[in-house]
Amino acid sequence: MKNYQLRRLVNQPILKTSDVKPAIDGFEVLGAFNPAACLFGDEVILLLRVAEAPKPKTGQLAIPLLVEQDGVPTLTVQYLPKPPQPYDARVVTINKKTYLTSMSHLRLARSRDGIHFTIDEKPFLFPARMDESYGVEDARITFLEGKYWITYTAVSEHGPGVGLAVTTDFVNVERVGMILPPPNKDVALFPEKINGKYYLLHRPMVSEIGKPSVWLADSTDGMHWGNHRFLFGGRALSDERYAWEGAKIGAGPEPILTDEGWLVCYHGADATHAYALALALLDKEDPSIVLDRSALPLLTPELPWEREGFFPNVVFSNGWIQWPEDSDKAGQIWVYYGAADSGVGLAELVVVQTHPDEHG
Known part of the structure; x- marks a missing residue:
C-alpha cells in the first residue's frame, strides 16, 4: 500500500455543536458529529448525526424515545429518577432497562467549497419506526446504480441494527428498512458490484468471546x-505497537477503488476508548483478501477540540469524498471526521514519497 498520510486541512472544527439548532421544541443539541459525505452535483453533502435531549428536571433524567400510540411510533419523554451511582453520559440503566440519554437523527448540510456549510434546520431522517425508537446514528452514503444508498445505525431497546434508506435528490428519502439485525453497526457499501454481486463491510457486536x-x-x-465472513480485527492489545486499535475496530466510509485495490478507512479504539483512524487495502476482484493495513494510525486525537467534548479523545470518520478530475481539487480525497462527539474536522488523504526515484 502506498505511504498515505492524513493531514488536517484546518486546525479548527468546520462544524460545531453550537452551529446546529434543535429540531424539537424544548430540546437542546448535545452534539453534531460523525457525518456521512458525498458529492451531489456541485455541492458537498454531509449527513450529520445530531444528538438532542430534553432539558432535565431536578433530580430526574429526561429520556427521549419513541413509543407506540394506537400503532403509531410517537416521540415521548420519560422522566426517570437519576441513579445514585455514577453513569455514562450517553447511556444509563435503570431498573435493569437500558436507555440512551439523547436521541440522534440525521441532519443535512450543504457546501460549494467543502468547508463552509449551510445546515438545514429540520431533520433529513428522523426516527420513525420502533426499531429506531432510540435514534438513528452514524450514516454512510454510497452512490450506486443512480441513487444514493444511506446505511445508518438504527437503535432501539433491542440493540443497534443497520437501516437502509435511498434518495436521488436529498429532498425525498425512502426507508427500505433494517438490512442487518442487532447487534450490528458500521456498515459501508461498496460503490459498484464485484463479479455481479453487491458487497458491504459491517461490524457485528460480540459478547464473551472475540472483539x-x-x-x-x-x-x-x-x-x-x-x-458473512470475518475480514480483519484489531491486532493484539498486548502488543504495544497496535494498542491504538487493540480494543475494537470498525469500518468507516464506503471503500474507494484505487490502482492498488479497494482502500478502506477504519477506526480503532484502545483500552482507554481513545479512537484513531487508519487504512486497509483489499483486493480489487476479491475483497475478502486483505492486502495491507496501516502499521500506525494516520490520525489521532491531538487538538483540544478532538480531546475534549461530549465523548473525549475521539477522531471517527464515516464520510469522505474524492474530488472529480474536472475540479480545481482534482483527485483529492477529503476526510470528514467527528471529533469528541462534539464537532466535525476535515483532513486530506495524501500519498507521501518516501524514496524518490534514483536515475543513474
Whole structure:
C-alpha cells in the first residue's frame, strides 16, 4: 500500500455543536458529529448525526424515545429518577432497562467549497419506526446504480441494527428498512458490484468471546445479505505497537477503488476508548483478501477540540469524498471526521514519497 498520510486541512472544527439548532421544541443539541459525505452535483453533502435531549428536571433524567400510540411510533419523554451511582453520559440503566440519554437523527448540510456549510434546520431522517425508537446514528452514503444508498445505525431497546434508506435528490428519502439485525453497526457499501454481486463491510457486536471486528458480506439484490465472513480485527492489545486499535475496530466510509485495490478507512479504539483512524487495502476482484493495513494510525486525537467534548479523545470518520478530475481539487480525497462527539474536522488523504526515484 502506498505511504498515505492524513493531514488536517484546518486546525479548527468546520462544524460545531453550537452551529446546529434543535429540531424539537424544548430540546437542546448535545452534539453534531460523525457525518456521512458525498458529492451531489456541485455541492458537498454531509449527513450529520445530531444528538438532542430534553432539558432535565431536578433530580430526574429526561429520556427521549419513541413509543407506540394506537400503532403509531410517537416521540415521548420519560422522566426517570437519576441513579445514585455514577453513569455514562450517553447511556444509563435503570431498573435493569437500558436507555440512551439523547436521541440522534440525521441532519443535512450543504457546501460549494467543502468547508463552509449551510445546515438545514429540520431533520433529513428522523426516527420513525420502533426499531429506531432510540435514534438513528452514524450514516454512510454510497452512490450506486443512480441513487444514493444511506446505511445508518438504527437503535432501539433491542440493540443497534443497520437501516437502509435511498434518495436521488436529498429532498425525498425512502426507508427500505433494517438490512442487518442487532447487534450490528458500521456498515459501508461498496460503490459498484464485484463479479455481479453487491458487497458491504459491517461490524457485528460480540459478547464473551472475540472483539468487534470488520466483516464482509455480499448480496444479489442489495437488500438480503449473506456469506458473512470475518475480514480483519484489531491486532493484539498486548502488543504495544497496535494498542491504538487493540480494543475494537470498525469500518468507516464506503471503500474507494484505487490502482492498488479497494482502500478502506477504519477506526480503532484502545483500552482507554481513545479512537484513531487508519487504512486497509483489499483486493480489487476479491475483497475478502486483505492486502495491507496501516502499521500506525494516520490520525489521532491531538487538538483540544478532538480531546475534549461530549465523548473525549475521539477522531471517527464515516464520510469522505474524492474530488472529480474536472475540479480545481482534482483527485483529492477529503476526510470528514467527528471529533469528541462534539464537532466535525476535515483532513486530506495524501500519498507521501518516501524514496524518490534514483536515475543513474
